[in-house]
Amino acid sequence: MFTTLIRNGRVIDPSQEIDRIADLWIEGDRIGGIGEFGSRSADHTIDATGLIVAPGLIDMHVHLREPGREEDETIATGTAAALAGGLTSVACMPNTEPAIDTQADAEFVVLQAHRARNANVFPVGAITKGRQGQELAEIGGLVAGGAVAFSDDGSPVMSAELMRRALEYTKMFGKAVLSHCEDLDLTRGGVMHEGVESMRLGLRGMPAAAEEIHVFRDIALARLTGGRLHILHVSTAGSVELIRWGKRQGVRVTGEACPHHFTLTDECLRSFDSNYKMAPPLRTRADVEAILEGLADNTLEVIATDHAPHAAEKKDRELDLAPNGIIGLETLLPICVHALIEPGILTWPRLLAKLTINPARVLKIDRGTLRTGAVADVTVIDPHTEYVIDPTRFRSKSRNCPFAGWRVRGRAHTVLVSGQVRYSVTESAFARSSAR
Numbered sequence: 001m002f003t004t005l006i007r008n009g010r011v012i013d014p015s016q017e018i019d020r021i022a023d024l025w026i027e028g029d030r031i032g033g034i035g036e037f038g039s040r041s042a043d044h045t046i047d048a049t050g051l052i053v054a055p056g057l058i059d060m061h062v063h064l065r066e067p068g069r070e071e072d073e074t075i076a077t078g079t080a081a082a083l084a085g086g087l088t089s090v091a092c093m094p095n096t097e098p099a100i101d102t103q104a105d106a107e108f109v110v111l112q113a114h115r116a117r118n119a120n121v122f123p124v125g126a127i128t129k130g131r132q133g134q135e136l137a138e139i140g141g142l143v144a145g146g147a148v149a150f151s152d153d154g155s156p157v158m159s160a161e162l163m164r165r166a167l168e169y170t171k172m173f174g175k176a177v178l179s180h181c182e183d184l185d186l187t188r189g190g191v192m193h194e195g196v197e198s199m200r201l202g203l204r205g206m207p208a209a210a211e212e213i214h215v216f217r218d219i220a221l222a223r224l225t226g227g228r229l230h231i232l233h234v235s236t237a238g239s240v241e242l243i244r245w246g247k248r249q250g251v252r253v254t255g256e257a258c259p260h261h262f263t264l265t266d267e268c269l270r271s272f273d274s275n276y277k278m279a280p281p282l283r284t285r286a287d288v289e290a291i292l293e294g295l296a297d298n299t300l301e302v303i304a305t306d307h308a309p310h311a312a313e314k315k316d317r318e319l320d321l322a323p324n325g326i327i328g329l330e331t332l333l334p335i336c337v338h339a340l341i342e343p344g345i346l347t348w349p350r351l352l353a354k355l356t357i358n359p360a361r362v363l364k365i366d367r368g369t370l371r372t373g374a375v376a377d378v379t380v381i382d383p384h385t386e387y388v389i390d391p392t393r394f395r396s397k398s399r400n401c402p403f404a405g406w407r408v409r410g411r412a413h414t415v416l417v418s419g420q421v422r423y424s425v426t427e428s429a430f431a432r433s434s435a436r
């Protein structure tokens, strides 16, 4: 059996509360153990001195665009970008064309991911047929096809009655509903957060209440049904408070934050740059502070990117016409280091929990751990080397990134999926550019 030794790294595995200098032993596609294995000879040895050795990172909120919008991203390019960002697994949203709402659709995603041989892909099935919000999709068939959760992301489920049945039905399969919280009647025509800045800029706003109304509705419905609810891309202080309240009531609700929502504010829209346009929108400094608090007290136990690629010709338009969303796979780690580690809001073990075992638990997938016998998905992180974010080097097909030019630390050094090295910084664009 092919063996790999990752030597002398800071091994951090939040699933076992491990944080110490040690070696990681890998046999074939499985974790062999954490300990002192310096005397063993392996087929492949990686020196992780000064580096962090973590369970493979998981991004449970990604848009891969295939099928239907391959000009923006494909399963192959999106998963290559995931690897370069240090992610070994992504869950992809079903707002493709057609939507992933049948067993065959989910199976197609799994097959394409298998062919690409990059990061693992776990499909999310649509809640409603065609994401039209009218009738439930084939939940059972989607589960059989590999769907790990359910969402109409990109759109909310506007009918509370339908959302109630979705929570009841997915509960029977032990799956979570991932809710994009937005009352469309309140956001129609909006391009940014509604507040002082939107007034000043003369742009149509989307009020915080549009999100919070749905967060409260869905928590109430999760309480009613006993279903499992995950709130996607929490962007307002009120939403954080509602999730905190829901947890206190014993409701099965988890919360997710995206890097852009805890680093950027609606003041960025003064540039009229569409790389600051997304749904939910960038909010105020007070909202950013509340999300940071929610991350610190674990009200928000998941960090995900909402990676939403759009080809340049679509995104390079005036704000009204440009589509919502930004890419995030290749900036996740450095932005988390910048906003969470460096200011002391989270320690490395607490940050890595939100990127490994916590999303694995929401999706109930057997990943996010370095336990002996687990699948050997491993991310070796270089937390120190400083560099400048340059989207022209990204492996994603799209370039809609608001972090270009940021001077940052924190990047993937080596990424293993099922015990195989699938990404190494020494063979990446980073190395090519420094050799130039």
Ligand SMILES: [Zn+2]
Binding pocket: 153, 154, 155, 180, 232, 233, 279, 280
């Ligand atoms: Zn969404």
Ligand SMILES: [Zn+2]
Binding pocket: 061, 063, 093, 153, 154, 306, 308
């Ligand atoms: Zn999304």
